[in-house]
Amino acid sequence: MINKYCDGHIPALSAGRTDFDDSLEATAKQTVADYATQMDNLQFSDAMDTAWKLVARANKYIDETEPWVLAKDDSKRDQLASVMAHLAESLRVIAVLAKPVLVKASGDIFDQLGLDQSAADQQLPEFGHLPADATVVKKGQPIFPRLDVETEVAYIKGAMAKSKDKKVEGNKKKAAVAAAGTRKPEISFDDFDKTEIRVVEILAVEPVKGSSKLLQFTLDAGDEGKRTILSGIHKYYPHYQDLVGKKVMAVVNMKPRKMLGIESQGMLLSSEDSAGKITLLTIDPSVANGALLG
């Protein structure tokens, strides 16, 4: 309106008087006082509510004064000037109040009103100190773009979903599998009977050179000689020496497999829980080495 009606020059506050000016000025004064009290009491959200009361009041003032009607009547020129000045001054006061929060927009308001920024670095703003001879920018830019609600809500929700911990997702999947029960096809007794699972005693445990996961178990399977089985469970047994003397279960008729140059003669049985933690299945020491499971 200042460009349209005043050729961009902000009139002085004293240029005229409308019936609504007193009320606006009173609101502005009350706003600043309440804002100061609230900020001093650390009531930050209340202080912002208060500042926005002046924003609402200024918007209402436009509806009350109907500057577009005043503009049509030459005899009402000074009233129109008063309205323009009062709006600019309201915005100046609001910009100062909002400055601690809206670090950029506050400056934008000053710039668009053609006001000197340093005027904001005073004590609390006082309504009525509008600098003289200010010229507003020829074309204002919106200081806050209007947002499309659907698009933006979706955007934020999408960002939240992306923040989800991937590791947690993986564990949830594992837990789902464990909880689901059987995942493998049904078998007959003969299928099961093909595996030979025996009780074995751990005689020695050593880490495998070149591997952070593998432990080399030397076992007594109750038959002749000793058996070597490799198991990738070092991570879960940092104190693997504690396993010496324990009895565990091993599949003893699995095809031997060479890993890092060592032949693994079978597989130790262990359980894996939903968090991925692996535990060797141990057997009561009273059970004889070589006892067959079935």
Next chain:
Amino acid sequence: MSTKPTYYITTPIYYPSGKLTIGNAYTTIVADVLARYKRQTGYDVFFLTGTDEHGLKIEQKAEKLHQSPQEYVDGMVVGIKQLWQTLHITNDKFIRTTDPEHVKAVQKIVQRLIDQGDVYLGEYTGWYSVEDEEYFTETQLAEVYRDDNGKVIGGKAPSGHEVQLVKEESYFFRMSKYADRLLKYYEDHPDFIQPESRKNEMINNFIKPGLEDLAMSRTSFNWGVPVPGNPKHVVYVWVDALLNYITALGYGSDDDSLFKKYWPANVQFVGKEIVRFHTIYWPIILMALGIPIPRKVYGHGWLLMKDGKMSKSKGNAVYPETLINRYGLDALRYYMIRAIPFGRDGVFTPEDFVDRINFDLANDLGNLLNRTVA
């Protein structure tokens, strides 16, 4: 020429682990708004923030990543400092508990407390939550595990984290000696703890039941400030951290001019979950040192999501950078200040955030400016 009145504002020092969410950034934004307001209205402001870098949890995290603890925290601090820049935080100083000046000052202070008899060597038996870096007596545990004989073998802290039994030699701070003085301080300074409800929590949950001496050193890990004269002990991370508010001003160093100028603090902002440390241990330590107590500790609420606290595992974490990149810094700062009733918990929803921008900023304010200028 008259000197401006001083105003010292602090945020808690942040524990450097992972990316900060808007919930974490809340305190610092609030403190920044107050700092700017105070400067604008003629105060000589000192605004402090920083990081809390010692403790077992960090030692463990660094080990998992095959880094030294110092390397680990150095990396984390870069991200935190960057975030404060992005949020245009105008802190006057950034303190790190690994700063040599802080470490030296803490040692000097601890030595003094030992010499005075406020700190003594004893044995601690109790429950410790590594995640919270906090001690609990059995009665303070949220859940207690017992064996078949009824003996307590473990439990959970109020936060839900597991606790472990700690039985070790430890230095203790004679909190019990100061309990009455503390209660009198609360009485004489009704505004010290805000909101007021938190004061009653402190009195009823911690002080009235009997203030126990605080175990303030650990021997089972290294990453901390060594106790002078007995370096197998490191200072309890909370005592180390609390002292930042005065060491940052040079207390305990050769130049304490800032301390003389700005202490006592005018406002210390903390989240409500750490009010206890700041309104019980902290004032008592200051009493023992013979220095004034801060004028106000403000325990604000949490920024929550619809489904509770923000967490990566829930998939409901919102990062400041995400919102700033799309909507600008002002929109975020405005929302944090206006939409969360300061002192109480607030809930962030994308809908509410977008509405606030549209109604309050774009429409009410933006339109007012646009119409006026056109």
